[in-house]
Amino acid sequence: MVQSKKQKYLFLAFCLIPTFIMFSIFTLYPLFSGLYYSFFEMSGSSQAREFVGFDNYIQLFKDEIIPATIWHDYFLVITKVIGIMIMAMFIAVALTQLKIKEAPFYRIIFFFPNIMSVVVIGILWAFIYNPDLGLINSGLEFLGLEEWTRAWLGNESWALTSLVLPSIWAGIGLFMLLLMGGIANIPKSYYEAARIDGANEWQQFWKVTLPLVWPQIRISILYIVITTLNGSFIIVQVMTGGGPNNATHVMGSYLYQQAFQQYNFGYGAAIGVMILVISLITVLFLQLLLRREKVEY
Amino acid sequence: MEKRLKGRLLLVLLAAVLLVFVAACSDDSGTEDSSDDSGDSSGEEISDGTSDGEGLSGTLEVQYFVGGYGDSWWKEVIGDFQAQHPDLEIVEHAGPNINEEMRSRWVSGDPPDVVYIDGAGSSETQMVEDGQLMDLTDWVQDIEVDGTPLMDSFIVPPSDFDGSIYSLPLVFDTWGTWYDITWFEENGWEVPTDFDSFMSSMGQIQEDTGIAPFTTSGQHPYYFLRGMLYPAFGAAGGNELLNDVITGAEGAWTSDTVLDVMKKVEEMQQEGYIDEGFGAINHTQSQMNFLLHDNAYIPVGFWLPNEMEGDKPEDLEYGFIPSPMNEAGEPMAVVPDLRPLAIAEESENPEAAKAFVEFVYTKEYASLFSEHTGAIMNLEGVDLASNKNVPQYLIDANEMINDPEQAEIYHKPHPMSADLETPISDSLVSLMLGNITAEEFVEEAEAAAAEYRNSQ
Numbered sequence: 001m002v003q004s005k006k007q008k009y010l011f012l013a014f015c016l017i018p019t020f021i022m023f024s025i026f027t028l029y030p031l032f033s034g035l036y037y038s039f040f041e042m043s044g045s046s047q048a049r050e051f052v053g054f055d056n057y058i059q060l061f062k063d064e065i066i067p068a069t070i071w072h073d074y075f076l077v078i079t080k081v082i083g084i085m086i087m088a089m090f091i092a093v094a095l096t097q098l099k100i101k102e103a104p105f106y107r108i109i110f111f112f113p114n115i116m117s118v119v120v121i122g123i124l125w126a127f128i129y130n131p132d133l134g135l136i137n138s139g140l141e142f143l144g145l146e147e148w149t150r151a152w153l154g155n156e157s158w159a160l161t162s163l164v165l166p167s168i169w170a171g172i173g174l175f176m177l178l179l180m181g182g183i184a185n186i187p188k189s190y191y192e193a194a195r196i197d198g199a200n201e202w203q204q205f206w207k208v209t210l211p212l213v214w215p216q217i218r219i220s221i222l223y224i225v226i227t228t229l230n231g232s233f234i235i236v237q238v239m240t241g242g243g244p245n246n247a248t249h250v251m252g253s254y255l256y257q258q259a260f261q262q263y264n265f266g267y268g269a270a271i272g273v274m275i276l277v278i279s280l281i282t283v284l285f286l287q288l289l290l291r292r293e294k295v296e297y
Numbered sequence: 298m299e300k301r302l303k304g305r306l307l308l309v310l311l312a313a314v315l316l317v318f319v320a321a322c323s324d325d326s327g328t329e330d331s332s333d334d335s336g337d338s339s340g341e342e343i344s345d346g347t348s349d350g351e352g353l354s355g356t357l358e359v360q361y362f363v364g365g366y367g368d369s370w371w372k373e374v375i376g377d378f379q380a381q382h383p384d385l386e387i388v389e390h391a392g393p394n395i396n397e398e399m400r401s402r403w404v405s406g407d408p409p410d411v412v413y414i415d416g417a418g419s420s421e422t423q424m425v426e427d428g429q430l431m432d433l434t435d436w437v438q439d440i441e442v443d444g445t446p447l448m449d450s451f452i453v454p455p456s457d458f459d460g461s462i463y464s465l466p467l468v469f470d471t472w473g474t475w476y477d478i479t480w481f482e483e484n485g486w487e488v489p490t491d492f493d494s495f496m497s498s499m500g501q502i503q504e505d506t507g508i509a510p511f512t513t514s515g516q517h518p519y520y521f522l523r524g525m526l527y528p529a530f531g532a533a534g535g536n537e538l539l540n541d542v543i544t545g546a547e548g549a550w551t552s553d554t555v556l557d558v559m560k561k562v563e564e565m566q567q568e569g570y571i572d573e574g575f576g577a578i579n580h581t582q583s584q585m586n587f588l589l590h591d592n593a594y595i596p597v598g599f600w601l602p603n604e605m606e607g608d609k610p611e612d613l614e615y616g617f618i619p620s621p622m623n624e625a626g627e628p629m630a631v632v633p634d635l636r637p638l639a640i641a642e643e644s645e646n647p648e649a650a651k652a653f654v655e656f657v658y659t660k661e662y663a664s665l666f667s668e669h670t671g672a673i674m675n676l677e678g679v680d681l682a683s684n685k686n687v688p689q690y691l692i693d694a695n696e697m698i699n700d701p702e703q704a705e706i707y708h709k710p711h712p713m714s715a716d717l718e719t720p721i722s723d724s725l726v727s728l729m730l731g732n733i734t735a736e737e738f739v740e741e742a743e744a745a746a747a748e749y750r751n752s753q
Contacts, residue, residue, distance in 0.1 A: 045403055045420075046427035130582075131574030132591055154515055154576025156732055241516045244576035245727040260397075262715045263423045 031276075037269040044265025056270035065246050065254060066271075070278065072160055073250045076167060077228045077282075081221055083168035084175055088220070091172065092179035093205065107180075111173035118170065118231075122238030125166035129153050129239075153240050156247040163248060167228075167235060175220045182213035218290045225286060229279045251275045352382035357649040358409035360390040360399050362416035365600025366468070370662075370669035371413075378656050385649055394418070403429060408641040410650035414464060415636040421456065421464055422714055424639070430463040431640040436651065437462055442658050442676060450658070452675050453633045456711040464637035465654065468666075469675035470598045471633045471698065472524035474621065478614040480590060488618060490629065492561055495621040499570040502593045509569060512592035514583045515576035518722035521729065522713075523634060524596025529558040529622030531707030532630035539632065543713045545746035550721075551739050559728065559735035561622060566731050576730055581605075588613060596620055598634060599672040602688065615690045619697070619704045628705045631698050635675060667691060716752060720745035 003011075038056050042049035060066055091110055095103045113121060128135045131151040140148045152162040186209065194204045210217075233252025236242060242249035242257060249257070251271060259268025361371050368391055379387050390399055390409055396418030402408055408429065414421045424430050437455070440447040448454070452469050455462045481488060484505060489495035499510040513521045530538050534554045541549035549555065565571050572592055575583065580597070584605050587595040595601075602615050619629035638657065640650045663674035668686040673679075673695060681687045681695050697703050724741040727733045733741070 043423055043427050045400055045423060046429050047404060047406055048427050126577070129577070131577075132586070151574035151576060154574050154578070154730070156576075156727065156730060159577065240577060241579075243518075243723070243726060244515050244730060245723045245732070257719070260418070262719055263420065264716070 034269045034272045034276075037266055038273050040266040040269075042265045043263040044259055044268070045263060049266070052266065056267045059267060060270055060274060065249060066251075066274075068246060069249045069251045069254045072248060073229055073232060073278075075160060076164065076232050076250065077225050079164045080167050080171060080228055081224050083164065084171045084224055085217065085220060087168065087172050088175035088179055089217075091176045092183055093209065095176075096180055096183045097201075097209075107177070110176050113170045114173040116170070118234045119238050121166055121170045122235050125169075126153065126239050129162055154244055156244050159240055159244060159247045163232075163235060163239060166239070167232070170235075171224065175224070178216050178220055179213055182216035183209060186212045214292060218292075221290060222283060222286055225282060226279060229275065229282065251278070352384055353646075353649045353652055354382075354384040355646045355649060356386045356388060357411070357646055357653060358388045358390060359411045359413075359653065360395060360409040361413035362395055362419065363391050363393055364416050365598075365604035366670035366672060367603060370666050373665065373669070374657055374662055378653055381656075382649075382652075403641075406643055408643055410644040410646050411638065411640055411653055413467065413636065413638050415468070420712070420715060421637055421639075422712055425458050425463045429642055431642045431644065431647065432461050432463060433465065433640065434460075434462045437465065440655050440658070443660055447658055450676050450678070452673075452677050453635055453706075453708060456635070456637070458711065464639035465658070466635035466675040467638040467657070468636035468670075469633055469673045470600065470636060471619070471631050472520075472527070472596055472598050473617050473619050473631070473694070474524070475587065475595050475597055475601055476593055476616045476618070477590070478616040479612050480593070481616065486593075488616065489621040490618075491621055491623050491625040491627065493625050496564070496568070496570070499565070499594070500568070503570065506590075506593075508591060508593070509572035510593040511565065511570050512572040512575050512578075512583045512586050512595050514578055514580040515726050515729075516579040518726050518729075519718055520580060520583075520596055522718065522722055522725060523632070524598075525562075525620045525622060526558065526725075527632040527709070528620040528630040528707075529561065530555065531632050531705070532623035532627060533558055536707050539707055540710050543709055543711070543717075545717050545749045547747070547750070548743070550742035550746050555742075556735060556739050558622065559738050562725075562728060563735040566729055571729050573730070576726055599691065599694070600670070602690065603671045615688075617690050617694045617697075628701065628703055631704050631706045632709060633675075633706065714749065717745060717749040720748075 037049075039051060039053060040049040041052045041055070091106070094100065095106055100106065127133070129152040131137055131149070131154065134152075136152065137149040140146065150158060153159050190208050190212075191204055194208055199207060230252065232250045233256065236248050236250050236253040237256065240248040242253045246254075252275065255268045255271040255275065258264045258271060359371075359375065361368070363371075371389070371391065375387055375389060379385065388409075392398065393416070396416055399409065400418070412424075412430075414424065421430075433455075437447060442450040447465075451466060453466055455465050476488065480486075484502075486501055486505075487494060487498055489498045502508065502510040513524070527539065530542055534541075534552075538549065538552070538554055540546075541552075542555065572586070578586070581604075583592075583595060584597065584601060585608060586592050588605060588608055588610060599617075602609070619631045621629055623629050638654055640647060640654060644650045658676065660676060660679050663676040663679040664681070664684055664687075666672065666674040667679070667681050668684065671688050671691055673681070673691065682692050698706065721742045724733065724738050724745070728735065728738040
């Protein structure tokens with residue numbers, strides 16, 4: 001049966017229109033609302049608002065905390081990308097290549113943090129970092145390293161660094177699975193051929209595994225960058241609230257503070273627009289940076 | 298021809314859709330009008346009802362935050378009010394996150410009728426600035442409490458916003474410094490009465506136990522700002538200085554008096570008396586550390602015992618003193634922290650709202666408030682000492698606060714704006730962690746005050 005043009009368009013409309021309506025309501029409308037509100041001075045707790053043009057954007061450039069929040073975000077992005085990718089790759093290779101009998105068990109263990117809420121992870125790690133009762137200081141004391149103990153989250157110099165560990169711990173599992181999927185798809189014959197040619201395990205990893213799972217690595221990096229720029233707010237809010245003295249504020253947590261704690265909703269919206277622009281630029285830059293020819297053997 | 302017909306049909310269809318939208322919109326506004334009408338009519342019913350001896354009718358929505366004081370007092374008061382007005386439907390909006398949950402109602406101009414302003418996410422100053430609260434200036438003049446004008450019955454008068462009253466202070470709370478009486482008696486530690494004795498007491502405690510004696514919440518630095526610094530500013534410069542630092546007056550934060558106070562904080566830090574872990578903990582964690590004797594002093598309001606009721610070790614006995622930041626020989630300073638009750642400007646049942654607010658302010662409910670919450674309601678002449686259900690620490694604190702030789706009361710003009718309090722709190726944490734000096738702190742605070750003034 002030949003489908004008429006009309007039927008074809010009707011089917012396409014049937015598939016696309018509901019999606020487009022949902023996308024408009026839940027993505028486009030909030031996006032443009034945020035952009036619209038960024039031109040107003042308003043508390044966000046009433047309908048009162050005053051049009052201030054680009055004042056909120058001018059304020060962005062004057063605000064001394066903004067550059068610090070951007071740096072904190074990128075610090076988390078860089079450390080998370082490096083930490084998660086190295087750990088996830090290491091575990092994925094170990095579980096697929098080393099023929100470990102307990103591989104399924106480890107797969108579940110490493111994936112476990114991914115099914116936990118970030119809020120729970122934040123609270124859990126806040127206890128681990130507790131200066132008096134926490135596991136880290138207790139462990140250091142047990143090892144006779146008392147001088148290394150400190151109030152990790154309460155110290156301006158250490159608080160941001162302390163957020164990296166839970167962020168990496170929480171992120172490894174998903175990317176480990178992604179990479180394991182990629183590695184499992186590499187034909188065994190490639191490794192056999194490499195071995196016949198005299199390649200050792202390390203060379204096999206660099207010359208076979210890594211190039212062939214590059215698409216998964218690329219997607220993982222992009223995903224970590226996007227989720228960190230947009231989502232590191234949660235772990236910061238739960239563990240430090242942006243403190244001490246703004247030492248851990250990321251763009252998202254500072255937006256929340258301005259919009260909902262200091263009642264500068266318009267300024268908060270302007271910070272939101274800034275996050276959008278920075279995220280877009282970063283992703284575009286990464287797309288260019290990570291672009292490589294597809295490797296096929 | 299057929300095409301033109303189809304076009305017309307499409308236009309008619311479009312017009313019909315638009316008409317439906319317009320009708321829907323006008324229906325909405327109609328509902329608002331009619332609900333306004335019903336609000337008005339309920340008002341008329343009240344005046345008629347009052348003369349006829351009938352109760353109020355319509356709906357009364359009450360929003361109250363449930364924190365350290367719990368909600369049992371509210372339940373009792375609302376229950377009694379309901380019994381008096383059986384035709385009135387009372388809707389309670391309560392909980393620890395109620396300010397956030399009700400935000401959309403306030404934003405959309407459909408607020409509850411009565412609001413108790415307390416807890417995270419609420420700001421009396423912001424609500425007044427946004428025009429969300431009803432001007433009660435004239436109305437409150439005619440209200441009486443057990444035969445005395447309400448305005449003459451307050452321990453602390455209502456906040457003054459350019460000569461207008463938008464809220465009535467309900468809870469007379471005050472920040473102070475808590476300690477464990479049992480622990481202090483066991484160890485023979487002196488309870489301080491001024492800053493010097495405070496420092497020597499902390500030194501003694503540190504020597505005896507090895508702990509950092511003082512803790513507070515670094516995640517909520519306003520606990521220290523309101524609990525220690527406000528009394529210190531009051532003691533050092535009276536109401537005038539308190540007013541200047543809260544309003545961010547030019548030169549207030551860099552004045553010698555403020556610098557002297559901040560030097561005291563710096564001294565506490567340098568001596569190692571402030572728990573260095575305070576920077577990351579929230580208020581409940583700091584309170585828990587206090588209960589576990591990880592620290593000996595903590596600045597909190599009267600709600601501490603109620604909030605930590607389930608965690609209190611059996612032998613711990615709460616002791617409360619006004620924060621001892623005063624000089625030797627001078628009375629300790631108390632700066633009340635008031636939690637007000639207000640009526641929404643857009644209340645749909647203002648008569649019922651006013652009747653409820655009036656109903657709440659009686660000495661009977663004030664005494665009951667202390668029983669239920671362990672705090673004081675902002676009414677004078679309430680006999681707490683003879684009420685066996687009022688906790689002893691509150692009776693002692695009440696006596697101390699009302700003894701001018703022991704403590705002097707200073708008043709804030711209104712709460713500090715979040716735009717000023719946040720940057721000052723940030724710098725305060727830095728000072729208390731030893732990362733900046735007192736001189737650097739006052740400079741940073743003055744800069745924050747200048748920015749705040751410019752934004753007004």
